[in-house]
Structures are given as structure tokens and as C-alpha cells.
Amino acid sequence: MNRPVLHIGNKQLSSWSLRPWLALRKAGIAFDEHMIPLDRPESRAALEAASPGGTVPVLQTGGVAIWDSLAICEWAAEHNAALWPSDPGVRGQARSVTAAMHSGFSALRNACPMDLGRPAAPITLDEAVRKDVAAIQAIWAAVRRSADGPFLFGRWSIADAFYTPVAARFHHFAITLDAASQAYCDVLLADEDYRDWFDAAQREVLLLPGSSDA
Numbered sequence: 001m002n003r004p005v006l007h008i009g010n011k012q013l014s015s016w017s018l019r020p021w022l023a024l025r026k027a028g029i030a031f032d033e034h035m036i037p038l039d040r041p042e043s044r045a046a047l048e049a050a051s052p053g054g055t056v057p058v059l060q061t062g063g064v065a066i067w068d069s070l071a072i073c074e075w076a077a078e079h080n081a082a083l084w085p086s087d088p089g090v091r092g093q094a095r096s097v098t099a100a101m102h103s104g105f106s107a108l109r110n111a112c113p114m115d116l117g118r119p120a121a122p123i124t125l126d127e128a129v130r131k132d133v134a135a136i137q138a139i140w141a142a143v144r145r146s147a148d149g150p151f152l153f154g155r156w157s158i159a160d161a162f163y164t165p166v167a168a169r170f171h172h173f174a175i176t177l178d179a180a181s182q183a184y185c186d187v188l189l190a191d192e193d194y195r196d197w198f199d200a201a202q203r204e205v206l207l208l209p210g211s212s213d214a
Contacts, residue, residue: 006032006058008036011201011204012115014114018161019073020073023158026156027080029076051067070162073158082155084158085157090153097139097143098159100139105135107126107128108169116202121173167185168189
């Protein structure tokens with residue numbers, strides 16, 4: 001059987017690509033990756049060729065395309081159930097906090113886009129961003145009270161994949177967190193698989209729109 005292909009955006013910039021990439025790595029699923037540079041004249045055509053949704057990430061497997069980060073993660077969990085907590089109630093909670101990140105916190109995402117090439121430096125945060133930061137920390141505190149381990153639900157899960165780009169945002173925009181939240185971010189950013197992604201991001205050469213590879 002052919003290996004799945006995960007089409008991703010630039011590793012410096014594509015937070016949505018990072019999430020399923022981590023899930024596939026943690027699931028032990030062998031896959032090929034193909035990077036589609038974003039914000040280039042040819043990007044739209046390449047995205048539409050790879051995905052009916054015209055976005056990244058997209059997983060091509062078994063002759064079909066799966067073009068949503070959470071859907072790709074759920075596909076991976078069907079192959080390795082350990083990506084979610086085993087207890088049904090806790091698993092539902094993990095899905096809840098994952099869905100909250102999947103659909104929310106737009107103020108933080110818009111004001112502090114993931115940029116792994118950005119030196120850590122603070123910016124002035126407006127009230128909407130501060131509310132997002134506070135809400136995320138409250139979610140983390142609520143679910144980690146009973147966690148037996150360093151991640152949101154003890155061992156690593158898809159929920160941690162969805163908050164890894166958040167930890168990167170907090171770091172690169174030097175956002176002050178409470179001690180427990182900072183410790184959790186430190187765990188996410190020290191993860192071996194994330195470090196592989198981060199190191200590859202540092203080797204990327206991002207080209208401005210209209211420039212060439214020459």
C-alpha cells in the first residue's frame with residue numbers, strides 16, 4: 001500500500017499543518033510530506049490541485065483527500081487509539097478542549113500568527129487577545145488538575161497537538177503566563193517531535209511573493 005502523503009504549508013508559518021503532522025508522528029504512522037509554499041503566485045493552483053478545500057494541510061491516502069487538521073488527526077486516531085485518552089469521559093473532555101482551539105481564539109491567532117523564525121519579543125495586546133490568553137490558561141488549569149503527567153491529560157494526546165502552536169505563539173510574542181501554564185508550554189516546546197519540526201523551520205528560506213527560487 002502506498003504511504004499517505006501529508007501536504008503542509010511552510011513550517012515556519014503553518015500552525016494548522018503542524019497539528020496533524022505531530023499526530024501522525026506520535027501515532028507512528030509512516031507518511032511522506034510535501035510542502036506547498038504559501039503566499040506565492042503559484043500557491044493557489046498548487047493548493048487546489050492537492051485539496052478539494054484548497055487549503056493545507058491535506059492528507060492523501062487510499063485515493064481520497066482529507067483536508068482539515070482535526071479530521072486528519074481523527075484519521076490518525078482510528079489507526080492508533082492512544083492519541084486520545086482511554087477513559088470515555090476524559091476523552092470527551094479532550095475533544096472539547098481540542099474543538100475549542102479548532103474553532104476559537106481568533107483574536108490571538110490574528111494578532112499573534114505563528115512565526116517560528118520570529119525572535120521572541122513582546123507586542124501590545126488588545127483586550128480581545130488578553131481575554132483569549134486568559135481563557136486558554138483557564139482551560140489548561142481546569143483539565144490538568146487531575147492529569148497524571150506533563151501533558152493536558154497526562155500523556156500526550158491530540159489536545160496537545162492543537163495547543164503546541166499556541167505555546168509557540170506565547171513564546172515568540174513573549175506573552176506572560178502563570179507558572180503552571182508556562183511549565184506546560186515548556187514541555188510542549190521541548191517535545192522531540194516538535195523540535196524536529198522547529199529545526200526544519202529554521203532551515204526554510206521563505207521567498208517573498210513574486211520572487212523566484214534562483
